[in-house]
């Protein structure tokens with residue numbers, strides 16, 4: 001071990017000792033806090049504070065164990081900074097920063113300095129560790145005039161990146177904090193406000209950038225985002241499982257990840273639509289259709305309704321009810337909220353009718369009832385079940401589920417062929433129904449205001465209580481947890497981990513829900529930031545839903561129109577965004593493919609260009625020398641040919657995916673050992689069976705694409721670009737022409 005190695009090892013040991021120490025003290029603090037305390041309010045308050053502080057800090061510290069420090073920058077001015085997944089301070093009187101969080105401004109040159117623009121750096125060092133042991137140093141000299149050399153120089157500057165890309169896949173996405181490239185870094189650290197669109201071909205790191213950006217924003221705007229949470233929308237459950245560990249490993253917990261089929265609390269999509277039905281349901285015009293459907297429930301009596309009150313028959317005809325309906329509609333309130341106005345006006349009409357009937361002097365026609373008599377009459381009418389029945393009939397209370405289910409059973413306001421496409425027989429919701437439910441909820445509004453007001457009163461009491469807890473926490477903060485204003489104020493404190501709202505929620509149900517968890521159950525939650533992956537797939541109706549969830553329009557949208565399952569489903573970014581943000585959005589491109597070797601990418605490029613000649617696929621950063629191969633199966637022997645390929649290609653380390661049309665899955669699962677066909681593939685297994693939609697966003701060391709002629713071009717392009725090392729194609733049917741030409 002040379003001197004450079006030894007010094008880095010000593011440094012890494014020191015940081016780990018410090019973190020172990022912090023963990024130990026934090027654990028003790030949790031144990032102490034959890035020990036029985038008296039029933040006194042003060043004791044309980046203090047315990048809440050300590051548990052909240054300590055468990056959050058512990059989670060952040062434990063999440064990064066083993067890969068704490070990965071870089072170092074030596075500045076021309078002299079100071080040296082070590083960069084890590086979290087920031088750590090020394091135990092000395094000044095709490096000197098030992099390790100700088102990768103997101104801190106001081107760390108930025110580690111990612112963006114070049115020989116041309118060294119940003120004040122002399123040298124950049126990548127430190128590779130296995131567990132706590134330093135295994136490699138890779139240095140880049142950024143100030144060529146500086147003669148000092150360490151013997152660990154990496155002249156190409158990309159050895160660490162290429163080694164990371166060559167690693168066997170695990171079925172889980174890993175963070176890229178060690179090797180974020182300058183172009184990616186710029187997007188990760190782009191300002192929080194506004195809409196940022198990141199477009200790029202397969203494997204260009206769009207998902208990685210979006211997730212690291214979320215982590216960066218949670219660091220930069222942690223107060224706001226811990227309170228409002230970040231929503232990540234990904235294409236399918238397998239994808240969300242795949243990315244699940246990236247953010248916690250970066251130390252972030254204020255994140256809610258959902259598929260489009262989970263965006264409406266209280267309903268979950270479990271069925272699939274035909275492409276035609278999904279397209280119809282996704283059109284922006286569906287908002288008008290649903291508004292018309294709601295209006296259809298605000299009916300006029302035909303024939304007239306008769307209400308018997310005190311033996312008087314009061315007749316409500318269409319003209320009278322129309323007046324009430326116009327009045328309620330003029331309030332422009334959602335349907336369930338406007339009902340009260342309808343009911344009020346209807347009662348007035350009935351009261352006038354009744355007063356005239358029973359209160360008119362038969363001799364001179366004057367009104368015998370005074371104002372208080374009329375009020376009593378109105379109250380009596382208001383208690384008459386027949387009046388309630390009439391209101392229920394003419395302006396019923398509606399739930400989004402009832403409204404949308406009734407609409408889908410008998411679709412109205414649609415052209416006949418569209419109605420035929422969306423008419424459903426089953427009861428399960430599909431992903432395309434979710435934005436319809438949300439739209440319906442907007443149109444209907446709440447009808448339980450009394451209950452909500454009571455709940456709000458209770459909540460405010462709990463917030464007041466929790467504020468007391470936090471005030472104690474602030475007054476009793478230790479230096480260890482104290483937040484600092486300087487550039488690397490990375491150690492979390494109670495005020496970062498909890499706020500009064502969140503604390504209040506804990507007391508509501510004695511649970512420990514984060515803002516993200518609360519947001520999951522609240523349709524009207526306004527997120528602090530929304531990240532959408534595979535954004536090219538979302539329909540205009542889903543965009544409407546998402547924009548409602550983000551009134552500040554702070555969003556990161558990543559996608560690749562060439563990978564769209566239904567080309568042009570939502571139109572261009574401009575068409576999507578203009579209605580919501582005008583031209584106030586930024587568009588950027590990533591054009592280096594970090595996943596797919598050039599041999600595989602060349603083939604995928606030929607396939608996509610055959611249909612979309614204008615597509616500009618990304619340039620692969622690696623080549624493996626292994627060309628994709630086609631394997632023709634005997635008639636009837638497809639499954640066995642696939643099984644043979646799987647056994648020949650399964651890597652010792654890493655993952656293999658068989659990507660096949662859904663209808664072939666039962667036959668394939670029957671011949672592939674340990675492989676199950678199902679809606680939610682288990683990516684932790686060495687061999688996984690998927691269809692192309694399920695493979696979106698994922699990657700595997702080896703990919704076998706089965707019967708490619710059955711895919712649309714977008715889906716085939718996705719399937720072909722999932723491999724990090726090798727691709728094989730197995731088919732019994734003729735291959736698509738462009739694919740055959742490239743193999």
Ligand SMILES: Nc1ncnc2c1ncn2[C@@H]1O[C@H](COP(=O)(O)OP(=O)(O)OP(=O)(O)O)[C@@H](O)[C@H]1O
Pocket residue numbers: 161164165174175176179180181184200201202203204205206207208209560563594595696697698699721
């Ligand atoms: N700077 C980087 N350092 C190391 N690995 C990287 C880097 N950028 C991207 N990668 C890796 O490249 C692979 C592809 O990245 P990612 O999945 O984010 O691409 P994508 O653009 O979302 O792809 P697709 O559109 O095909 O789903 C991942 O394994 C990711 O970790």
